[in-house]
Amino acid sequence: MTTDDIRTAVLAALRRVAPEIDPVSLRTEVPIRDQVDLDSMDFLNFMVELHEAFGIDIPESAYKDVSTLDGCIAYVVANSPQAAKVKPGDR
Amino acid sequence: MPANDPGASGATEFRMPSLGADMQAGTVVTWLVKPGDHVKHGDVVAEIETEKGVFEVEIASGGIVDELIVAKGAKVPVGTVLARLRSDGAPPAEVGAAAKAPAAIVAPSPAAPTPAEPPTKPASVTPAAPAERPTIPAPVTPSGRVARASPLARKIAEAKGIDLTQMKGTGPNGAITKADVERAALQPEPLARAPAPEPSIRPPAPEPLARPTTPPGTEAIAAMRHAVAAAVSRSKREIPHYYLSADINLGPALQWLTTQNQSRAVTDRILPAAVLLKSVALALRKFLGLNGFWTDGAHHPAEAIHVGVAISLRGGGLIAPAIHDADRLSIDQLMRALSDLVRRARSGGLRGSEMTDATITVSNLGDEGAASVFGVIYPPQVALVGFGNIRERPWADNGMLGVRPAVTATLAADHRATDGHYGSQFLAEIDRLLQAPESL
Numbered sequence: 001m002t003t004d005d006i007r008t009a010v011l012a013a014l015r016r017v018a019p020e021i022d023p024v025s026l027r028t029e030v031p032i033r034d035q036v037d038l039d040s041m042d043f044l045n046f047m048v049e050l051h052e053a054f055g056i057d058i059p060e061s062a063y064k065d066v067s068t069l070d071g072c073i074a075y076v077v078a079n080s081p082q083a084a085k086v087k088p089g090d091r
Numbered sequence: 092m093p094a095n096d097p098g099a100s101g102a103t104e105f106r107m108p109s110l111g112a113d114m115q116a117g118t119v120v121t122w123l124v125k126p127g128d129h130v131k132h133g134d135v136v137a138e139i140e141t142e143k144g145v146f147e148v149e150i151a152s153g154g155i156v157d158e159l160i161v162a163k164g165a166k167v168p169v170g171t172v173l174a175r176l177r178s179d180g181a182p183p184a185e186v187g188a189a190a191k192a193p194a195a196i197v198a199p200s201p202a203a204p205t206p207a208e209p210p211t212k213p214a215s216v217t218p219a220a221p222a223e224r225p226t227i228p229a230p231v232t233p234s235g236r237v238a239r240a241s242p243l244a245r246k247i248a249e250a251k252g253i254d255l256t257q258m259k260g261t262g263p264n265g266a267i268t269k270a271d272v273e274r275a276a277l278q279p280e281p282l283a284r285a286p287a288p289e290p291s292i293r294p295p296a297p298e299p300l301a302r303p304t305t306p307p308g309t310e311a312i313a314a315m316r317h318a319v320a321a322a323v324s325r326s327k328r329e330i331p332h333y334y335l336s337a338d339i340n341l342g343p344a345l346q347w348l349t350t351q352n353q354s355r356a357v358t359d360r361i362l363p364a365a366v367l368l369k370s371v372a373l374a375l376r377k378f379l380g381l382n383g384f385w386t387d388g389a390h391h392p393a394e395a396i397h398v399g400v401a402i403s404l405r406g407g408g409l410i411a412p413a414i415h416d417a418d419r420l421s422i423d424q425l426m427r428a429l430s431d432l433v434r435r436a437r438s439g440g441l442r443g444s445e446m447t448d449a450t451i452t453v454s455n456l457g458d459e460g461a462a463s464v465f466g467v468i469y470p471p472q473v474a475l476v477g478f479g480n481i482r483e484r485p486w487a488d489n490g491m492l493g494v495r496p497a498v499t500a501t502l503a504a505d506h507r508a509t510d511g512h513y514g515s516q517f518l519a520e521i522d523r524l525l526q527a528p529e530s531l
Binding site for chain 2: 020033
């Protein structure tokens with residue numbers, strides 16, 4: 001799994017929660033909730049979607065690490081068994 | 092809700108329900124039963140579309156479906172007889188037999204007295220034998236209107252990759268319904284059972300080359316806006332509101348939640364919203380005066396506590412379906428019910444009873460919301476509890492100034508039913524319960 005694959009899967013997860021998002025205009029370094037209208041239920045559902053996509057259980061204490069798209073990708077790379085094959089050179 | 096009286100004849104009528112104070116009429120989107128089918132209390136028998144979406148409507152009384160009076164696709168006023176039933180074992184309906192029967196629909200909202208003739212109307216008014224009565228036909232769809240579709244239809248179309256602009260609807264004003272989309276998904280199967288005119292026998296509708304400038308869904312949003320406008324206008328016209336607010340320290344509740352959630356999978360996590368709902372439901376047990384309705388000039392407190400949850404819909408709109416018996420659910424059950432309710436509110440599948448049964452409404456602005464909300468009571472309910480965002484605030488306690496996560500709880504209540512002193516005690520009870528979250 002490359003980081004591009006992960007990015008695509010994270011965006012797909014977000015889109016299942018917020019179908020109206022435009023992935024192109026989403027800035028990867030800006031908190032998602034500053035760009036997309038997500039209430040706490042939506043955000044929890046996003047966490048559940050990431051759980052189903054990557055087999056990771058993101059604890060509440062790590063929510064601050066996954067506030068941005070970049071943060072989500074980095075968290076998945078570091079924690080997901082599916083993403084374990086990501087190599088630094090993969091892009 | 093009124094008990095269902097089977098009546099001496101054993102026959103009952105299933106009427107267009109009022110799925111809220113704002114509903115004047117509804118459209119039968121789909122019949123899920125046919126004559127001869129056995130149904131029992133609580134069975135979903137039809138899908139009804141209102142300005143607020145499509146709802147699965149349950150029946151209150153069991154029996155055998157005798158006759159479907161209103162065809163799918165037809166829009167009829169609240170209270171219109173949609174179908175007749177006879178009791179199990181009874182012969183098919185006889186002349187006038189059904190006219191004495193009580194309305195069979197679950198939970199007619201006390202909000203909206205049905206404009207149709209009362210069930211007790213003399214049989215002589217009912218013309219002809221039920222069996223001979225012509226089925227109310229679906230309206231002919233005006234051609235060219237292709238943008239209207241029910242929320243459920245849109246969702247199914249999206250899932251199945253169907254282009255709604257290429258379809259003609261059989262719903263009100265040509266709206267595309269769930270059934271239409273499902274038929275389209277089955278193409279090239281002929282549209283044999285469609286009550287609406289066959290597209291092929293009509294002159295080809297001029298498909299606009301340029302799409303209207305309004306994006307799809309705009310009309311659905313406008314209809315939703317209209318429904319909300321009707322309800323809040325009635326509320327502010329009829330209900331003398333009083334408002335109270337109280338700041339509540341959520342330190343203990345959030346600490347308890349954090350500990351709980353640490354040991355839980357992400358799929359079992361509990362949100363503060365569930366804790367707040369539970370505190371309201373439990374507090375209502377001691378303050379039933381705020382739980383119930385004001386109808387026919389009198390206060391009718393309810394015993395059962397069905398908490399309506401205000402849910403804002405993506406793209407606009409507001410809906411407040413009920414969580415039944417919220418006070419009797421554990422926090423885990425309540426969280427699951429809330430999650431399920433939000434999901435169905437946004438993607439379809441709400442029950443008619445969920446739209447009619449709420450005895451109070453809770454509006455939770457969430458953690459991105461404003462500090463407090465002084466709500467508009469949903470008639471004929473008598474109270475609305477609001478929660479603003481949860482944020483850290485300076486908190487004076489025991490002569491010390493500290494910082495606590497806190498929420499502003501508000502009460503908008505009907506002054507005809509209760510007074511400010513009573514409401515104050517209710518908010519104080521919510522506060523008291525939230526200080527001992529482990530016993531919620």
